[in-house]
Ligand SMILES: Nc1ncnc2c1ncn2[C@@H]1O[C@H](COP(=O)(O)OP(=O)(O)OP(=O)(O)O)[C@@H](O)[C@H]1O
């Protein structure tokens with residue numbers, strides 16, 4: 001694995017690789033890598049000859065009150081994990097390299113950015129879309145791998161790549177979980193012991209909602225089932241729990257148009273210091289004859 005820090009070096013390296021007929025897989029990250037990231041790198045390595053992992057804690061996607069300065073970092077460990085999972089290129093640009101001047105151009109994706117995370121973090125997805133657009137332009141034609149743990153982010157990036165005709169195929173990979181169901185996340189490092197014990201309640205709530213849907217519940221009943229689980233966990237403070245259309249992310253009031261089809265249960269909760277997000281899929285039972 002080689003390590004590059006400038007846009008010019010990465011472009012030159014990948015242009016030369018593609019000229020030799022090599023395909024490129026790309027895994028954008030903010031570092032502090034874990035098994036969830038490793039699963040994306042392994043998926044990319046199965047499909048492509050060269051696998052680029054970027055590590056860049058993007059200031060644009062953090063609101064002023066959020067954890068930009070405290071965001072966990074461990075570049076030595078990240079190098080090892082990325083190489084072991086099959087990365088061939090580690091791209092670690094500094095803020096000066098990515099943003100030599102304050103950006104005047106922002107990419108914002110209307111519609112899918114607005115609900116859920118967008119309500120709690122109104123500037124977040126424009127920051128994500130802007131940096132991902134830059135990274136796609138730097139990396140060039142590739143398949144890019146994202147985790148379903150950030151379900152809304154995948155929807156935003158897919159829509160941006162389609163609307164702006166990026167030569168990038170966006171691939172979503174399943175969420176990797178701890179044994180007790182907690183979705184792996186770099187921010188889990190902020191959990192102290194008591195909150196770490198409480199944290200799987202978010203996944204349990206989503207699972208209870210999915211079970212209710214499988215048993216014929218309405219969207220409101222599924223939401224109530226999720227809230228009941230988190231209400232029993234005093235260390236969890238709910239931000240939202242919802243059942244949404246998996247493409248538009250619109251909150252569902254009825255399952256009539258979704259009989260026999262997939263829906264998504266999504267949730268966010270503050271559990272101690274970190275605000276954790278998670279989601280799972282469910283299929284609405286087909287209408288009885
Ligand atoms: N548990 C996971 N399973 C699969 N993919 C994941 C998982 N956690 C993160 N990813 C994906 O890894 C990519 C990089 O994410 P990022 O570096 O922000 O990690 P993170 O653990 O989500 O961090 P944070 O805790 O800040 O949300 C994203 O596409 C994200 O969806």
Ligand SMILES: CC(C)(CO)[C@@H](O)C(=O)[O-]
Nearest residue numbers: 028029030058128131150
């Ligand atoms: C996609 C991403 C690397 C953009 O900064 C980030 O939002 C993340 O790590 O999910």
Ligand code: BAL
Nearest residue numbers: 030061062124150153
């Ligand atoms: N994985 C999402 C990145 C963020 O919360 O900023």
